[in-house]
Every structure is written in structure tokens, then in C-alpha cells.
Amino acid sequence: MHKNPHDSQAGKPAEVLRDGSNAAWPICLGYFPIGLALGVLAQKAGLPCWAVAMMSVLVFAGSAQFICVAMLAAGASTPAIILTTFVINLRHVLMSSALAVYLQGVSRRFLALYSYGVTDESFAVNLTRFREGNWDRYRALVVNHLANSVWIMATVCGALVGQFVPQGALGIDYALTGMFICLLVFQLQGRIYILTGLLAALISVAWYLLVPGDSYIVGASMCAATIGYLLKRRHRRSK
């Protein structure tokens, strides 16, 4: 039998749960205000509370959900909303591919469950941990599902009582930005990573300004990674 090397670190369920929560709390902190805001907007767009819950359970994808609510409010058709969701979430193809490096030989059933929770935030947190070592798929799954539970709760809360919550309390709107900044720092493990990051920043801003829609995330990250990869290969050959 093929045995996954990460399994040896699994440990007791309580430890797995604790480590997972320690990794997930910054995500949850960031999701709460965004989920509340989504719930409020959905309620204003005429969605009943149970529909908000159904949406967050079936579609765990914040940006797509915001756009869905805006499109519903504007009277868009169901196929148009589904197609837009597809395009927005294509970026997760890249994230899942990068995660596959650390989930080699894991059962398909586990992967099917794991895939549900791959978001920008859980991807960034789990990939950083996998890379540092001392992380396994069960802890990663806890991160995914804690983030998802908080997201569902926050969106439903927003639909119920969101209009009474003050905007921008305690700088909580900056939580996810702060998290992304720190995760970016963790990724800077050499000159080629810094260069790729700078290229991605430059290309994404230019792409964002020139091309409508959300293609800048996928477009800029693929361009920057490709240029970085080619530079690295040339550098290796010239030595």
C-alpha cells in the first residue's frame, strides 16, 4: 500500500483540531465582517434568510457570492450568473494544482471533500504550512471547514441582524489584507520569488486597469510565474 508521508504526523484528533484552529483564526476574523456585509446586501436584494444559508453552503466563494447578489438585484438571468461564477472561480484551478504537490497519493474521497473548501484564504494558509513542513491533510481540512462554518454563520447573521452592525469597527475590514501581506512575506524565499511577486504586482495592476472583469488574478499570476520560471531556468543553465 502506498502510504502518505504526512500521515505519520497526524496525532490525536484534539491536537489536529487545535492546530487547525490556530491556523484558521485569522481567516475567520477576516471572513466575519465580509460575511456580515454579504448577508446585509443579500437581504436588501430581497433574498430570504434560508436562501442566503443555501447559497453559502452550496457556493463557498465570497467574491462570486457578492457578484451573484449584485446580479440578482439587477435582474440578471440564472445562466448569466452561473457563467460569471465559473469565470471568477477559474483561478482556483491554479491553487488546487499547487496544493496537489503536497497531497500526492491521497484518496479520491478525501480530495473530493477537501476541494470544497479551497478558497484564496485557505489555500494561502495551508500551502504556507505544507511548505514549512509539520502540516498534514487533516489539519488542512480543519482549516477549510472552520473557515466555511464561520462564513456560513456570518452570512446568515448578516441577513438577520446585519443592518445594526456599525461599518468598519476596529479596522476589521483590513484583516484579510493584513493576512495576505504576511502570507506574501512567508513566500519570499529567495530572489526569484521576490522578482515574481514584483512582476505579478506590476502586471496585475496594469491588467486590472486595462481589462474589465476579474481576469487579472489568473492572467497576472500565470504571466509572472512563467517569466519567473524562465528566468530561473536560464540562470541555472548559465552556471
Added chain:
Amino acid sequence: MTFYDYLLLFGGMGLVTYLPRALPLLYLAHRKIPQWLIDWLSLIPVAILSALLAPSLFTDAATRSLAFGKLEFLVAIPTLLFALKTRSLGGTVLVGMLLYWLFEAVAGGWGLGAG
């Protein structure tokens, strides 16, 4: 919209959200990934994080134009320095929030004084 209208809409959205997440994992986790792809994928996280962040720091979303000196960007500098120095995720999140809150209060105060 009825229950079934919502179920159809969210079911469809769920499917097109799930497939791009699941298919690459299901496909790649059971094959030997070529070295060039591993090398390329190792640069994807830094590129994605940068591409997610940069437009939010340097552009204005409402007009989709360049915007230098945004509050988000000003707060990002000390937040980045803190992350580089401490390498603490939780600490960075809290420091970022605190600074954003303070900067916002100060900017608001100036706005009142000028007006």
C-alpha cells in the same frame, strides 16, 4: 423566486465553483507531476498573493484607475515591515487592523478639521 429557482441557481453556481477546485487535485494527486510543473507551481502562490493584493493597494475600485497614497497602501507599509520582522501571522493581522483603524480615525479627524 421560489425555493426551486434558488436551488437551481445556487446548485449551478456550486457546481462551477467546485469543479475547478476538484478536478486539478483529483487529476494531479495521482500522477507523477513533472519537475518543470513543480517548479512553475512553486512560483504560483507568491504570484497569486501579489496579484490579489496589488490592485487593492494601488487602484481605486469605483473608477478602476490608479490611486497612489491610498489608506490601504499606507497601512500596508508598516504592516509589511512588521511581518518581515516578526513573521507572525496573527500578530500581523492584528497590527494591520489596529493601524488601519488608527489611520482611518486620524484621516477622519483631519477631514473634519479642514471642513
